Structures are given as structure tokens and as C-alpha cells.
Amino acid sequence: MLTANTPLVQKDPTSPLRVIMIGRISTPQQNESNIVASFAADEKFLSQFYDGPVTVKHLGERGSGLRTDRQSIIEAEEEIATGTWDLVLMEDLSRAYRNPRHQYEFIQDAVDNETRVICIGDNLDTADPNWEVMMGAASLRHGLHIPDTRRRVRRTAEYTFHKGGMVQKIRFGYRKLTKEEAASGQFGPVGLRLAKLAEATPIVMEMRRRVMAGYEYEAIAVWLNESEIPPGSYSSKRKWTGALVSRFLRSCILQGVRRFRETIFTTQFKDGKHRRKKNASPETKYYPELAHMTKEEQEELWIAMDSRTVNSGQKSGRGNPRHGIARDRGIWPSKQVRCAICKGFLERTLNDQLKCKHAFDSDNPCWNHVQVKAETIRQKILPQLLEQLDRHPAFRATLIEAAWASYAQQRQRQLRKSSDLDAQIQQLSKERQNLVQAIRCGGEIEALVEELKAVEGRLRVIDLTRQATEDEASTLGIQSREQFAARLNEGLLVTARENFEFTDLMRDYVTEFVIQPVQAMDSTQVFPRAKLTFRLSAITGSESSPVEIRIVADCFQPSGPVEILEQCRQAKAEHPKWGCVRIARLIKKPHMTVKRSLHYLELMASANTNDPFRELSEKPEKAARWTKRRKNNLE
Structure with a gap:
């Protein structure tokens, strides 16, 4: 003691x-x-x-x-x-x-x-x-x-799996047995804790038939939901989706093969988070009593499904741009900005748009369907942040150091990539020169020519990649910390667009970052407004200095009448008796735009507010483009 x-x-x-x-x-x-x-x-x-x-x-x-x-x-x-x-x-x-x-x-x-x-x-x-x-x-x-x-748990888990245990996900068409049922041997080998539901086999085979006939996965999901066929108990949405249909039909359990440890989670010493990767050799065991279809039938099905993936242009493994990148890492502001209504993260959709992840939920969806472009957030928030930091030189200098470190890491990666590409180009150039010399000296001309074409093809691809890397590195042309500080606005934008470390940096400094839906006074259109709280004390670790900076930015282009509100308000204050035509001549704007702007000022006055947009805390009765789209006939 x-x-x-x-x-x-x-x-x-x-x-x-x-x-x-x-x-x-x-x-x-x-x-x-x-x-x-x-x-x-x-x-x-x-x-x-x-x-x-x-x-x-x-x-x-x-x-x-x-x-x-x-x-x-x-x-x-x-x-x-x-x-x-x-x-x-x-x-x-x-x-x-x-x-x-x-x-x-x-x-x-x-x-x-x-x-x-x-x-x-x-x-x-x-x-x-x-x-x-x-x-x-x-x-x-x-x-x-x-x-x-870890060693003891893995040893026990593998032993239990081969004895019929470790039943973790109960897919459609199966049920988990009690220990007594498994020990009886009535439903299969003694100890197996999983049993096939025979009544599900016709449904599985019909799903297979529809895929082979060219039905879309979403169409099959609609058929299953309309037929009131529930998915497996592990399905969080409690309904079939196209992705769920695809994953289900690719499961080896349908041919009677159980798998264990298909995904390996490796702890990262840096932060204790886990990195997941596909296990090339998972534990497997075959139980014919669990099969809904034969091995040949499922392999034929997989060939049909793989052809769809190839035609869709999807890439997996090293061909995917996010290969080897943890799921919680992203380009700012993703993985950080939240919905002001349900506090869920905004996730990336098409065309770099961010939308509340719970807006897609089927059971209890978030009513906030507003979308915002990530680039718009960067262009609106970062300049305002720098303007605020101008009042706090010490914090600005510390932020410059941290942002420059992120930018320098990015530049070092580009230089290493360029160096590797140069080495490949040099090696391929030597191979091309040797092949040309071999052709001149005689030999198997056809084989040498084919090999030369292959080498030249690889050389052209690497040349293009090298040129793209040079273009990327020279986008901003910043070579030193002093240049970065002098062009901080541009430097931060470039870093924020391409650097994961910048996202980690902002995560440390930003305590609150939400997208608040706001609605126009004269229409049902809903727009995104960003609200960010920046913790200054997180930069230096000192609590004695100013604590927080709050930034509010409308991440959208306001309409013409809203843009000239201040001009119209000032003109009307100076000339109360003037109409919209005379004011339009004064500020050099179309008179109908001025007329709508004056009407907008009246709406703001009646609402007793200086904010041209209403912040929404409850679902509006009407919201443009939020209504459900009509479903096409998928059958």
C-alpha cells in the first residue's frame, strides 16, 4: 500500500x-x-x-x-x-x-x-x-x-464459432436458437445456434429471380415492403432498402457458409480509434442445413450483381478515393457541422451538398431538409473568422502556425508523390529505351513491339498524373510561412478544401457549429444559415483571454429585393414621400425590384424584426421543394 x-x-x-x-x-x-x-x-x-x-x-x-x-x-x-x-x-x-x-x-x-x-x-x-x-x-x-x-477473447470466440456459436447478426430467413434447442440437435448439428426458416426459401429465390431478370434493388425492396415481408431483426430501419437487398443477396449464409471475423478492427496507437479492413481469410464453416440456395446458384447471382457494379462505375478497394481513410475523417466542414434541429451530423450528398443525416430516416425523420454546399460554408465562414481574429493578434498568430503546419504537411505529401512519379517515369523511360534498342538489334519483333506499347501506355498515364500533381501543387504557389501569413485567406481556403488535418484542427477549436434553417418573409423558400462558436482559449490553452467568437453567416445568395434592403431603407428614410420609381432611379435598380424590396421592409416591420429571414424551430406549414416526390412505378 x-x-x-x-x-x-x-x-x-x-x-x-x-x-x-x-x-x-x-x-x-x-x-x-x-x-x-x-x-x-x-x-x-x-x-x-x-x-x-x-x-x-x-x-x-x-x-x-x-x-x-x-x-x-x-x-x-x-x-x-x-x-x-x-x-x-x-x-x-x-x-x-x-x-x-x-x-x-x-x-x-x-x-x-x-x-x-x-x-x-x-x-x-x-x-x-x-x-x-x-x-x-x-x-x-x-x-x-x-x-x-485480446488473445484470450479471440481464442474463445473462434472456438465458440466452430462449435456453432457466435451468432451475432440474424439475417432474414433465419432465427437464433436457444441453448436448449441447439443442444437437442432437432434443427441441425448439435450446438449450432442458428436455424433456417424454410418458409423464407421461396422469397429468397424470388429475390434472386428478380435480380437475374434485371430488376433494380430498390424495386425489389419496394416489392418486399408492400408484401409486408420484414427484414432481419438487425435491420435498424425495420424496412427493406436497395442497399439492404444487395448486401443480403451477397451473404454467404444463403449457400450455408457461416463466416466470422469478416472485418478486422485494428486499434490506432495515436488516438485509440479503430481502423477497419476486410479480412482476406475469415473463419468459415459449411452447414448444408442453413442453405436457401446452392453454391452454383449464388455464384451465378453474384456474377449478375458484379456486372451492375462494373457498369455503374463504382470503385472499391484501392480504386476508391477514400480507401484507407477512416470514416470519421473528412474535408472541412464535414464530420463537424450539425443540424440545429435534431443535432445530427450533416452528411455529404450529391454535388458537394450537405444535408442532415436524419432527414433520410424512415421511422422518425428530421423535418429539416435544407441543403448547403460545403464550398459555400468555407467561403462564408473563413473570411469572417479571420476578420474577427484581426482583433486578437496573438490568437491569429497561433492559428497561422497551426494552419501552416497542416498546409506544409499537404505540400510535403505532394512533393513525395511527385518524387515517386519522377522515379517511375525514369524507370519506364529506361525500359522504353532498352526495348527500342532490342528492336533495332532484331529478335522477336512482335513481342517486343507489344511490350513497348504497354510501356509507353503506362508512361503516358504517369506523365498525366505527374502534370496533375504539379498543377495541384502550384495552385496557390505558397512556398513559406511568411507567404502563407500574407495570403492567409487564400491559404486557409486551399487547406480547408484538401486537408484532413485542417478538419482535426477546427474540431479542436470549434465548440458549436450548426446549420439553422431560415425562411424568407415573402415566400416558402427555406435557406441555410451557419452558426459557429470558435473557442479562442483552445488555441493557446489559456482561459484568461477572451473566450469565444461567434459567427453567423447566411450560406446562400439572397434574392435581388433582399440584397438592396439597406439601400431602399436609407432612401426611404431620406425621401419619405418618394415612390418606388424615384427610389429606383436614385439607387439605379429596376423599379419592380425596389417595389418588392419596400414590401419586404413592411413585412419586417410588421414582424418587429431587423432580420430579413425567420429562424425556424418547428416544421413550417409550407416549405418549397420539401414535399415528397411522386414515386414512379418501379415494377
């Missing part, structure tokens, strides 16, 4: 001992009372060695110890960075992190800020001159916990 040999002392003798207590549980199966219990143990320990006044901040939550984006640990690190806390007290080191890399960083940052750290269960106290020894032992102990657990 750890004993505090060095007395606990406040940094400020006139204030209480300031203590941060960190608690954590990992899984939903664990009771949150465990966090409270760990705090109680910490407080009991503290009372044994300190009897003065104490200020305690409890930081606890449920989350993986590998994740670096947990709210409690972020708050703890921010508090420690202020240098105003005397002690961080934990039951053991794993309450902060499981990854030794982040454990060392957390403890060393606390020591740098003269904040003492005590981990009771690890006998770790940074007031001990030899605390690094105990730190190494504690880090090793907690670091080995996850690989040991």
Missing part, C-alpha cells in the same frame, strides 16, 4: 489543496457506481495523509482507456496545463490511459506543470525522486492487460 512519505503541500498557501480525481470504466456492462467507488477510495486515502481544506474536481466517464478524445481526460489535461492544481489522484494509472505512450505523456506533462500525481494501486508518487522506476512497472503492467485480454 502506498504511503505518502512526502507531505501534501499547496502551491498557494492561502488556498485549499486543489485535487483532480480521475475515474473510468470501460464497457456498458460495468456499473457506473464503480467510478463513485474509486473516488471514495481516493478520498479515503487523501484523508489519511492530509487534514486541511481540500477542493476536489471529479472527472469520470465510461470509455476505452486507449481513446484520447474522452471528454474527462481532455478536461483533466487542460486543467493540468493551467498549472493551478496541486495533485492528480487516481486509483491506478489505467484510470487515465491504457496506452503506455499516453501514460508517460500524461504523467510527464503533470510533472512539467509542477502538479503531483499519485496512483494508489501502482505505488506511484511523482514526489518520490525515483518515481520513474514505479512508472515503468505500472506502465508495463497496464500495457500488457489489453494484448493478453
Whole structure:
């Protein structure tokens, strides 16, 4: 048991001992009372060695110890960075992190800020001159916990799968058996926890027939829904969709082959998030009792489905532009902007448009169907942000450093890509020269000529790629930090359009970013308005400076009458008796546009507002282009 040999002392003798207590549980199966219990143990320990006044901040939550984006640990690190806390007290080191890399960083940052750290269960106290020894032992102990657990879980899961267990997703046409039913052997091999529903086989075969006949997946989904045939129990929408039909028909279970670990999730040491990839050799086992169709019938079906994918131009694997990119990474403002109504993320649709993800839900959809172009958000928000930061030079300089680092990373990637392409061009040029020389010397002319054509074809493709890379690199022509700072508006726009790191940067600084639907006074048209809160203290880590910047930007082109509202208001104030024709001559605008603008000012006056648009908090009775489109006959 750890004993505090060095007395606990406040940094400020006139204030209480300031203590941060960190608690954590990992899984939903664990009771949150465990966090409270760990705090109680910490407080009991503290009372044994300190009897003065104490200020305690409890930081606890449920989350993986590998994740670096947990709210409690972020708050703890921010508090420690202020240098105003005397002690961080934990039951053991794993309450902060499981990854030794982040454990060392957390403890060393606390020591740098003269904040003492005590981990009771690890006998770790940074007031001990030899605390690094105990730190190494504690880090090793907690670091080995996850690989040991992972090995045991994987071994048990694979054994259970081959014995008929690990039934995770219940697809249409199947049901999960109880342990007693599986042990009876009445529905298949003893131990198999899955059984086929024989009455579903005709439906599966009819789905196959329709695909082979050329029916669209959406048409098949409509037929299934109209026939009141429910999808599998794991379907979140509780209805068939075209994508669900496609995935279902590609499942090997239809030919009686069970698969396990089809997708591998690999933990990233940087932030504890998972990267998923397709498993080239998953665990498989064949059960003829589960087959709705033969292997030959399904393979024929897959050939027909693959031909549709090829014709549609879809790419998968390395041919897809997002291959190897985590799902939570995107080009700003995606993965960050939310709907002001339901607080769901806006997702990218066609033509770089963003729309509320819950607007597509079938059960409880969000009524906000407003769409906004990502490029419009960038062009509206970033210049306003820079204008606001002009009033805070220190924050502007810090933002320039961070944005330049992101831009420099992007430029380095372009240079490496160009270098690789140059090496390929040089190698192919040598091969072409050798082939030409071989042709001149005689030999198998036809084979040499064919090979030369192939080499020249690859060379042309790489030349085009190299030229595109040069064009991309020279779009802005910024070579140094000074140039970037001088052309910051352009630099930020280019970085925001192409750089994932810029999205991560903005995620750290922006506390709120929503798209608020607004409606015109004289029509039913609904438009997007962006609202962003930028946390200045997140840039420097100091809470003593101005806290937040709030930006409101209308991300759309207003109508002609709305654009000249101020001009018409000023002209009418100066010449109250003038009509729309004389005002139109004064401001040099069409008189009908001025007439509508004056009418718009009357509507604003009657609504007692200076805002030309109404912010919507409830679904409007009428909204242009929000009505459901008529469905074509898909059969």
C-alpha cells in the first residue's frame, strides 16, 4: 500500500489543496457506481495523509482507456496545463490511459506543470525522486492487460464459432436458437445456434429471380415492403432498402457458409480509434442445413450483381478515393457541422451538398431538409473568422502556425508523390529505351513491339498524373510561412478544401457549429444559415483571454429585393414621400425590384424584426421543394 512519505503541500498557501480525481470504466456492462467507488477510495486515502481544506474536481466517464478524445481526460489535461492544481489522484494509472505512450505523456506533462500525481494501486508518487522506476512497472503492467485480454477473447470466440456459436447478426430467413434447442440437435448439428426458416426459401429465390431478370434493388425492396415481408431483426430501419437487398443477396449464409471475423478492427496507437479492413481469410464453416440456395446458384447471382457494379462505375478497394481513410475523417466542414434541429451530423450528398443525416430516416425523420454546399460554408465562414481574429493578434498568430503546419504537411505529401512519379517515369523511360534498342538489334519483333506499347501506355498515364500533381501543387504557389501569413485567406481556403488535418484542427477549436434553417418573409423558400462558436482559449490553452467568437453567416445568395434592403431603407428614410420609381432611379435598380424590396421592409416591420429571414424551430406549414416526390412505378 502506498504511503505518502512526502507531505501534501499547496502551491498557494492561502488556498485549499486543489485535487483532480480521475475515474473510468470501460464497457456498458460495468456499473457506473464503480467510478463513485474509486473516488471514495481516493478520498479515503487523501484523508489519511492530509487534514486541511481540500477542493476536489471529479472527472469520470465510461470509455476505452486507449481513446484520447474522452471528454474527462481532455478536461483533466487542460486543467493540468493551467498549472493551478496541486495533485492528480487516481486509483491506478489505467484510470487515465491504457496506452503506455499516453501514460508517460500524461504523467510527464503533470510533472512539467509542477502538479503531483499519485496512483494508489501502482505505488506511484511523482514526489518520490525515483518515481520513474514505479512508472515503468505500472506502465508495463497496464500495457500488457489489453494484448493478453485480446488473445484470450479471440481464442474463445473462434472456438465458440466452430462449435456453432457466435451468432451475432440474424439475417432474414433465419432465427437464433436457444441453448436448449441447439443442444437437442432437432434443427441441425448439435450446438449450432442458428436455424433456417424454410418458409423464407421461396422469397429468397424470388429475390434472386428478380435480380437475374434485371430488376433494380430498390424495386425489389419496394416489392418486399408492400408484401409486408420484414427484414432481419438487425435491420435498424425495420424496412427493406436497395442497399439492404444487395448486401443480403451477397451473404454467404444463403449457400450455408457461416463466416466470422469478416472485418478486422485494428486499434490506432495515436488516438485509440479503430481502423477497419476486410479480412482476406475469415473463419468459415459449411452447414448444408442453413442453405436457401446452392453454391452454383449464388455464384451465378453474384456474377449478375458484379456486372451492375462494373457498369455503374463504382470503385472499391484501392480504386476508391477514400480507401484507407477512416470514416470519421473528412474535408472541412464535414464530420463537424450539425443540424440545429435534431443535432445530427450533416452528411455529404450529391454535388458537394450537405444535408442532415436524419432527414433520410424512415421511422422518425428530421423535418429539416435544407441543403448547403460545403464550398459555400468555407467561403462564408473563413473570411469572417479571420476578420474577427484581426482583433486578437496573438490568437491569429497561433492559428497561422497551426494552419501552416497542416498546409506544409499537404505540400510535403505532394512533393513525395511527385518524387515517386519522377522515379517511375525514369524507370519506364529506361525500359522504353532498352526495348527500342532490342528492336533495332532484331529478335522477336512482335513481342517486343507489344511490350513497348504497354510501356509507353503506362508512361503516358504517369506523365498525366505527374502534370496533375504539379498543377495541384502550384495552385496557390505558397512556398513559406511568411507567404502563407500574407495570403492567409487564400491559404486557409486551399487547406480547408484538401486537408484532413485542417478538419482535426477546427474540431479542436470549434465548440458549436450548426446549420439553422431560415425562411424568407415573402415566400416558402427555406435557406441555410451557419452558426459557429470558435473557442479562442483552445488555441493557446489559456482561459484568461477572451473566450469565444461567434459567427453567423447566411450560406446562400439572397434574392435581388433582399440584397438592396439597406439601400431602399436609407432612401426611404431620406425621401419619405418618394415612390418606388424615384427610389429606383436614385439607387439605379429596376423599379419592380425596389417595389418588392419596400414590401419586404413592411413585412419586417410588421414582424418587429431587423432580420430579413425567420429562424425556424418547428416544421413550417409550407416549405418549397420539401414535399415528397411522386414515386414512379418501379415494377
